Amino acid sequence: MDAALLVGIPADFRYLAGTPFHIVNEKYVLAVTGALGAVPVLIPALAEALPIDALLTRIDGLLIPGSPSNVDPARYGNGASPAGTLKDARRDASTLPLIRAALTAGVPLLAICRGVQELNVALGGTLHERVHEEEGRHDHRAPLDASIDVRYAPSHRVQLAPGGMLATALGTEQAAVNSVHWQAIDRLAPNLDVEATAEDGTIEAVRVADAPNFAVGVQWHPEYRFADDAVSRALFGAFAAAMRARAEKLRRAA
Numbered sequence: 001m002d003a004a005l006l007v008g009i010p011a012d013f014r015y016l017a018g019t020p021f022h023i024v025n026e027k028y029v030l031a032v033t034g035a036l037g038a039v040p041v042l043i044p045a046l047a048e049a050l051p052i053d054a055l056l057t058r059i060d061g062l063l064i065p066g067s068p069s070n071v072d073p074a075r076y077g078n079g080a081s082p083a084g085t086l087k088d089a090r091r092d093a094s095t096l097p098l099i100r101a102a103l104t105a106g107v108p109l110l111a112i113c114r115g116v117q118e119l120n121v122a123l124g125g126t127l128h129e130r131v132h133e134e135e136g137r138h139d140h141r142a143p144l145d146a147s148i149d150v151r152y153a154p155s156h157r158v159q160l161a162p163g164g165m166l167a168t169a170l171g172t173e174q175a176a177v178n179s180v181h182w183q184a185i186d187r188l189a190p191n192l193d194v195e196a197t198a199e200d201g202t203i204e205a206v207r208v209a210d211a212p213n214f215a216v217g218v219q220w221h222p223e224y225r226f227a228d229d230a231v232s233r234a235l236f237g238a239f240a241a242a243m244r245a246r247a248e249k250l251r252r253a254a
């Protein structure tokens with residue numbers, strides 16, 4: 001009987017009514033339990049105090065979730081965000097070193113939306129802060145005044161890189177995906193390979209080329225209604241298989 005996999009989910013740091021909280025959107029928790037069959041372990045945004053090495057020896061994988069907040073542009077050399085932009089310095093200071101350490105340790109990693117943006121920045125890339133204002137780019141935001149089912153409904157197609165890891169794992173070279181983001185990858189980090197693009201050229205999925213294990217980021221939200229979507233199920237299936245294989249290898253070596 002396989003021991004249950006433990007999957008770390010880094011939290012946002014947020015003040016609610018003036019009180020500090022570490023929070024995770026429930027759909028990521030439900031995807032870890034329902035799509036991965038794993039135990040979610042919420043990782044507080046402790047920044048420099050986060051015991052990264054101790055954590056990585058105890059989890060089988062890392063799911064970096066989305067968030068309405070944005071990576072601080074100072075993290076990739078851009079100027080200050082416009083006033084009122086929601087940022088989360090505690091999350092940035094937690095996830096960026098955590099991502100780099102997880103990749104070095106070979107802990108399987110799936111990064112979603114803000115997570116793929118953090119993956120790119122952690123490895124030396126940059127972001128478009130308002131991709132819908134870039135020449136030739138579409139609007140990748142979701143209608144704010146709509147129901148969650150409308151906001152997370154498939155809204156555009158992506159072309160998966162022919163022969164790429166995702167196209168192979170997902171068994172297709174095209175997919176219809178949802179889109180809930182203002183920002184997107186601008187300059188791709190040196191050792192990231194593009195695994196999917198939108199019709200307007202926006203990078204929609206990447207893989208860490210030299211990672212010793214599964215290390216994928218997607219700009220869309222496979223966690224939303226994953227049970228209804230074959231591509232989401234296949235993506236989570238590939239992530240879970242990588243975690244199980246690594247856990248078994250570590251068990252045999254113990």
Ligand SMILES: N[C@@H](CCC(=O)NCCCC(=O)O)C(=O)O
Nearest residue numbers: 066067068069113114181182183
């Ligand atoms: N704020 C960034 C990242 C977008 C993102 O993660 N959206 C998801 C919102 C909430 C959720 O579903 O977790 C951007 O706008 O690009």
